[in-house]
Amino acid sequence: MKTINSVAITLFAFAVLVGCTPKMNFVNSTIAPAATGTINVKKDKNNNYKVTVSVLNLAESKKLSPAKETYLVWMEAAGNSVKKLGQLAPRGKALKGELTATVVDKPNEVFVTAEDNPEIEYPAGDVILTTRK
Known part of the structure; x- marks a missing residue:
């Protein structure tokens, strides 16, 4: 009986942990x-969300056609509000890039655009990667 309870508790804890980190x-x-x-x-202890974006094989933005200055990461939250998370700069042989940001709202969609200006407040360039299907 103790074994069944232990297994059930372990499975429940695993499900809770997996559910908290989509x-x-x-x-x-x-x-x-x-x-x-x-x-x-x-989700952190302050009820904020830590968003970590990891990419591989993302070509340098200057090698796109037409060439762009940078990649920017954006998120869309409830109410369709779009927020810039930051700049993504792939490096190395694997063209790997990573960005971590803390936000108040849970993201429904995250996307990467190629932009001419890293200071813009709203996406204007081509969407390179997106979570939207």
């Missing part, structure tokens, strides 16, 4: 087809 994947891109990535969202 993982989203980017949909394949037609602009950068080799690019892949994941987004992890975790």
Whole structure:
């Protein structure tokens, strides 16, 4: 009986932990087809959300056609409000990039755009990666 209770408690704890850290994947891109990535969202003790974006094989923005200055990461939350999370700069042989941001609202969608100006407040460039299906 104790074994069954232990297994049930362990499974419940695992389900709670997995439920608190949703993982989203980017949909394949037609602009950068080799690019892949994941987004992890975790709620912290202050009821904020820590969003970690990881990408691989994301070509340098200057090599796009037309060339762009940078990649910016955005999120869409409840009420369709769009917020810039920050700049993404892939580096190294694997063209790996990572960005971590803390936000108040839980993201419904996360997307990466190629932009001419890193200071913009709203997305204007091509969407390179998105979680929208």
